[in-house]
Amino acid sequence: MKYNFKKIEKKWKKKHKLIDFLKKKKKKKKYYILNMFPYPSGYGLHIGHTIGYIFSDIILKYKISKNYNVFNPFGFDSFGLPAEQFSISTGKHPSIIINKSIKNYKKQIKNLGIFYNFNSEIITSKSIYYKWTQFIFIKLFNSWYNKNNNKAENIKTLINLNKKKFYKFKKKEKFIFLNKHRLVYLKNSYVNWCPYLSTVLANDEIENGKSIRGGYNIIKKKMLQWHLRITKYNNRLLNDINILKWPKKIKNSQIKWIGKKKIFLFKIKTNLGEIKIYNKKKSKNINIIIFNILNNNIKFFKKNIKNNKKKIFNLTLKKILNKKKNYFIKIKTNLYNKKKKKIIFYITNYYNNSFLNNIYIIKNNYNIIKKKNIILKLNLKKDFNINEILFKKKIKSKNYFNLKDIVFSRQRYWGEPIPIYYKNNIPYNINIKYLPLKLPYFKKYKKLKDNCKWAWNKNINKIVNNNLIDNKNIFPLDTDTMPSFAASNWYNIRFIDPKNKKNIVDKKKIKYWNNVDLYIGGSEHTNGHLLYSRFCHKFLYDINIINFNEPFKKFINQGIILYKSFFIFKLKNKNKFISLEKIKNYKKNELLKIYISKKFIINKKNLNIKLFKKKENIYKNYFFEKKKNFICKTKIEKMSKSKFNIVNPNYIIKKYGIDVFRLYIIFFGPFNEKKIWNIKKINGIKRFIKKIWNIYYEKKIYNLKILRIDKYLINNLIFKIEKNFKKKKFNLSISYFMIFIKKIKKYKIINKKIFLIFLKLFSFFSPYISEEIWFLMGKKKSIFFEKFPKINYKYINKYYKYIIMINNKKKLILKIKKKNNKKKKIINKVNKILFKKEDIKKIKNIIYKKNKILNYLI
RNA sequence: GCCUAGAUGGUGAAAUAGGUAAACACGCAGGACUUAAAAUCCUGUAAUUCAAAAAAUGAAUUUUGCGGGUUCGAUUCCCGCUCUAGGCACCA
Incomplete structure (x- = not known):
């Protein structure tokens, strides 16, 4: 019989629908598994998503077979910028787009052969969900951080502690006082303001200080905005990293991001006032002092500059404020360091994006500044009228954290x-x-x-x-409105009880399911989502809403999927596109990158100008420098909708089936490493599935006593598969299955028992074909109710392999039985095989490593 | 610029408390079956050189991005580079 995956998969999808494999049972251990939920874009799920879902499904099925209560919910992070942008350009309401996308996503998810708790769905833009996001906001608003108890408390306790003072305050003073302590508070901070569009733009919408759409100028504008006082949790966020079972690189990255450092406070006295400077070292032996432009203390210079230079100074500040390139304003001083060298001040945007943002820094070397552009030179004496300048003697130290309070306001519509x-x-x-x-x-x-x-x-x-x-x-x-991370901060909690109208979550339910046992997602969220989420949980723990203070016990890092993207270059301020070979004639900052979809590409690299103009209305009247053979630039980068380099898995599933797709995705490479997508090797998997099918149909499969050889074979397979569940290296599991099948294929008669065990193991990875053969072989209950097969350790690790070397050259491989695994015995044996009696005297040294190697040095 | 990773055959990769480099696949080449194609099966496949030369086969050297170091022994540890990717606080 031919293997007809379409029939088989359709049949089992229907049957599985009727069975609740994740039904909760009493008195069982729980396992909460969660994938980072997707943003439902119009392009649908891409390969990168599916890798994570399939990976978690394999673990889920394994845990079911190990007698756990498992929980694998699914939801959608549906507020955010892309839907809003799409609305602006089409005039349709974001919710229409979102609903459409969600439908599409669900269809795709159901087509991956995964089990999930479809009743626990979350859509963050629905009010039944965001009611509670707003609830948390209000809780934050009415809380302060009590240092003495080292936890967040209701703001009333703060008022009680300051009774005498507080009740004398006027209304505005009360506000100022509370605002200083609230965990969400109002503060001025900078936004990317586009005067032409009179809107705030995201960093993502800007390149080289201009808006990507239209190339309009962007300035930094101060705005009163809500901020999360995450910095109060600095120490707790830092210390609790130790408990987490997370990849080292993610932990390290968070540690750096929180960035605890001891720094020293210097004070410089002048006749016009004091300047405060922080440095990493205590030494006063410095000759360069750098002032960051975004720091409030830049006011000192603004205030004191003489009138004739005021205009230039302010203009220059504005200029460098919005530039990504580094510029410096140089100010000569009459201040000397210990070695009697003159100290020079620099004002710069240099540290804008570095982790030492927003403090003054003293650098001991010139190298950074040597290469950079100095665009204004000033003199402290002449231009500021500052004659007296002295270091104050006292140097205090202080803990500095890189982590800043997070801006929580967005000037947009599509959010909470x-x-x-x-x-x-x-x-x-x-x-x-x-x-x-x-x-x-x-x-x-x-x-x-x-x-x-x-x-x-x-x-x-x-x-x-x-x-x-x-x-x-x-x-x-x-x-x-709130930023998109407001919803994703706490969604793992709501999944447990998504329809609850009275409470954020039922207390009994949250007590049982607790935090997430295994969280799966990309490393690009390291410093954003994962950190904010930890903060949110610590807060909710403090105010007794949940009984745990870390959201994700274990985190596995999903490797990013890369793929080829295409883009063309547009001249800034002009409606003209430049072909790749001619961009040398222009400076880098004159050009703007515009991503284009693959459908506009002909002959591998050329742009189909006609089609492009027709489909992309904005560029209707643009000029193209070349009319034929217009070359696009290509780059291998992250698969993402904004780069138009998404690969949709649908067509692969249609052509090859779910089983083949799942196996291919897993076999494609190690889960946690970045991979460049290709479809070339899928034939191998297709053949492999067919082989399994043919074994059932062409071989004789009998219910016999298991032979010794087969006992070794099957126990080693179980052992290896289970080991890889611990290591989470499923690409290797597939190759072990392949080796097993290769061996079994040579048999004339196959033992039914071992084939059934194989099917059980294989069903985690490839559910439908396993289930089909399982039933064809006479089983009546679904394969997913079958428990994980037990290992008989008697039949594992027969031998130790010793490599025998002479002067580091391999001569022999010896298989040593467990009972013979002793140094003397092995050396005696090797001496007999490799050496004559006279030669033994020549041996200078023997290096022996247990279970591994024997190296003779002669 | 700063931070974090990665680099192994023609390709995806495997092997790290330092011990046979290239498991398992893809691709390619040759063969079997077939009128033919597809499918399937079998054999070979890191490179170079030598021996042999009908073929089987055998031997040596080199090889894990580049350049050094530690070690009996380095893909793995250390130092210095190069390239690629991800993040850098309003993309999600």
């Missing part, structure tokens, strides 16, 4: 509304009773932020139109 309204510019939270604060719905979307004009009516506790604000009953609402 911040549940805050303002009375006389003082923020108050909306009562938890009245949550969710729903995102107002609009039909037409052109500039989304223009629609965000809503207010809070305190009498009816509902959102009303902005123009009704009277500041008596109707107050302005905060029209910013």
Whole structure:
């Protein structure tokens, strides 16, 4: 019979639908497994996603067979920028796009042969979910960090501690006092402001200081925004890393990101005031002092510069503020170091993006500055009128953390509304009773932020139109929304009880399922999502909502999938595209990279200009420097929708089936390493599956007593497969299956018992064919109810392999039985085989390593 | 620029408390079956050189990005480079 995967898979998909393999049973250990949930983009799941899902499904099926209660929920991170951008360009509401995408994703997920708890779905943009994201925001708003108890507490305890002071305060002073302590608080910080579009842009939408769409100028603008006071948790975030079973590189990266350092505070006294400087070393032997442009203390220079230089100075500051390239303003001083060298000041954007951001740094060497551009030279004496300048004697030390408080406001529509309204510019939270604060719905979307004009009516506790604000009953609402990580910070908790309307999560349920036993996702989230999520859990632990303070016990790092992307170059400020071979004629900062879809490529590298113009409306009237053979640049990089280099698995599954796809994905390479995608080797897997099928149909399979050889064969297979479950190296498991099948294929008669054991092991990886043969061989219960086969250790590790070498050259391989594994015995044996009696005297030294090697030096 | 990883045949890769480098596959070449193709099966396959030369086969040297070091022995440990990828606080 021919192997017809379409029939088999269709049949089992239907049957499996009716069985709840993940049904909870009493008195069992739990295993909570979770993949980072996807953002539902219009392009659907790509290969990178499926690798993670299939990987976790294999572990899930293994854990079921090991008698665990397993939990593998699925959800969608559906707020965020891409949907909003799509809305702006099409005029459709983001939720329409999101719903469509989710449908599509679900279809694909169901087509991977995975088991998941489909009843526990989460969609972060639905109010049943974001009600509780807002709830956490309000909890943060009403909490402060009590250093003495080393935990977050209700803000009332803070007020109690400062009773005398607090009740004398006026309203505004009360606000300022509380704002200083709240775990989410208001502060000025910089945003990327595009004056032309009059919107805030994400870093992702900017290249070389210009917007990617349209190439408009971007400036840094100060804005009052909500911040998370994550820095209060610095020490706890740092110390608890030790407990986690995470990859070393992720741990190290978090440690660096938190960045605890001891630094020293220097003070420089001048006749116009004091300048504070922090340094990594205590020594005063310095000749360069660097001031970061984003630091507040730059005000000192702004204030004191003479009028005739004021314009140039301020202009230059503005200029370098928005540049990614490094520029310096040089200021000569009359300050001397210990070696009597003159000290020079530099103001720069150099450290903008480095982890030492936002403090003043003293560097002892010139090398950094030598190569850079100095765009303004000043003199402290002449241009600032500062004559007296001295180091103060006292040097204090202090712990410095690289981690900063996180900006929590986004000036966008498609996110969770911040549940805050303002009375006389003082923020108050909306009562938890009245949550969710729903995102107002609009039909037409052109500039989304223009629609965000809503207010809070305190009498009816509902959102009303902005123009009704009277500041008596109707107050302005905060029209910013939360960032996308607000939802993903805590989603693992809600998965446990997603439909609960009264509580964020049921206490009994969270007690049982607790934190995630195995979390799977990409390393690109190391410093964002994973850190913020840890912070959020520590906070929820402090206020007694959950009983654990780390979200993810174990984390496995999924390797990034790379693929070829195509892009062309556009001249900035001009509607003109340049072909690859001619970009040498332009400077780098004159050009803008524009990613294009593969469908516009002809002859491997050339752009199909006609089609491109037709399909991409924005570029309708652009010029192309060449009309024929316009060459695109290619690069191998991360598979991502913004780079148009996504590979959709659908067509592979259609052509080869789910089993083959799953095996191929696993066999493709080590899970945690980055891989460049290709489909070339799938034939091997297709053949392998066919072989298994043919064994069933062409060989004689009898129920016999198991022979000794077969006992070794099958026990070693179980042993190796189980070992790889611990190491999580499933690509090797597949090759062990291949070796097993190769051996079995030579048999004329195959023992039914060992073939059934093989099928059980194989079913984790390739569910449908295993299940089909399992039934054809007379089994009546699904293979996934079968327990993991037991190993008989008697039949494992027959021999130790010794490599015998003379002067580091391999001469012999000896198989030594366990009972003979003694140094003297082995040397005697080798001497007899390799040496004559006279030659034994010539041996200078014998190097012996147990179970491994014997090296004769002559 | 800073931080974190990685680099092994024609290709995906395997092997690290230092001990046979290239398991398992893909591809390619040759063969069997077939009118033919597909499918399947068998054999070979890191490179170079030598011996042999009908063929089987045998031997030596070199080889894990580059250059050094430690060691009886290094893909694995240390130092210095090169290249590639990911992250750098508003992509998710």
